Amino acid sequence: MIDIEDIHKLIQEFLCTPGCHECCQNFGVPSRTRVEDERIKTFLRSNSMQPGVAQGNSCPYLNETGCSIYPVRPLICRPYGTSPNYLCKMGVMPLRLLHEDEESEIFQLYQTHFF
Ligand code: SF4
Numbered sequence: 001m002i003d004i005e006d007i008h009k010l011i012q013e014f015l016c017t018p019g020c021h022e023c024c025q026n027f028g029v030p031s032r033t034r035v036e037d038e039r040i041k042t043f044l045r046s047n048s049m050q051p052g053v054a055q056g057n058s059c060p061y062l063n064e065t066g067c068s069i070y071p072v073r074p075l076i077c078r079p080y081g082t083s084p085n086y087l088c089k090m091g092v093m094p095l096r097l098l099h100e101d102e103e104s105e106i107f108q109l110y111q112t113h114f115f
Pocket of ligand 1: 060062067070073
C-alpha cells in the first residue's frame with residue numbers, strides 16, 4: 001500500500017523566495033482527495049486552528065506568514081517550481097527540475113491510489 005507521503009517524496013523540496021506566495025494567490029481552493037482532506041482536518045485540529053476562508057482567488061489556507069497547512073498541503077500545491085509545467089514566475093527552482101515523464105508518473109500514482 002502506497003502512502004501519500006511516498007508520493008510527496010518524489011517531488012524535490014526547495015526554498016521559495018521569502019515572502020512570496022504568488023502560486024497560492026491565484027488558484028482558489030486547492031483540489032484535494034479524501035485522504036488529503038483528512039490530513040488537513042487532523043492538522044488543523046491538532047494545532048487548534050480553524051479552516052481558512054476563501055478570499056477572491058487566494059487560497060483559504062494562505063495567511064500573512066504563508067501556507068498555514070504547509071506540512072500537509074495537498075499534492076497539487078507541491079509541484080510548483082519543480083517541473084517545466086509548473087515553473088515559478090520568480091524563477092526559483094530546485095537543483096534539478098522533474099522530467100515531464102516523472103511528473104506524469106507522480107500524477108498517475110496519485111490518481112491510481114488516491115482517487
Ligand atoms: S494549501 Fe498552502 S501551498 Fe497550497 S495553495 Fe493553499 S496556501 Fe498555497
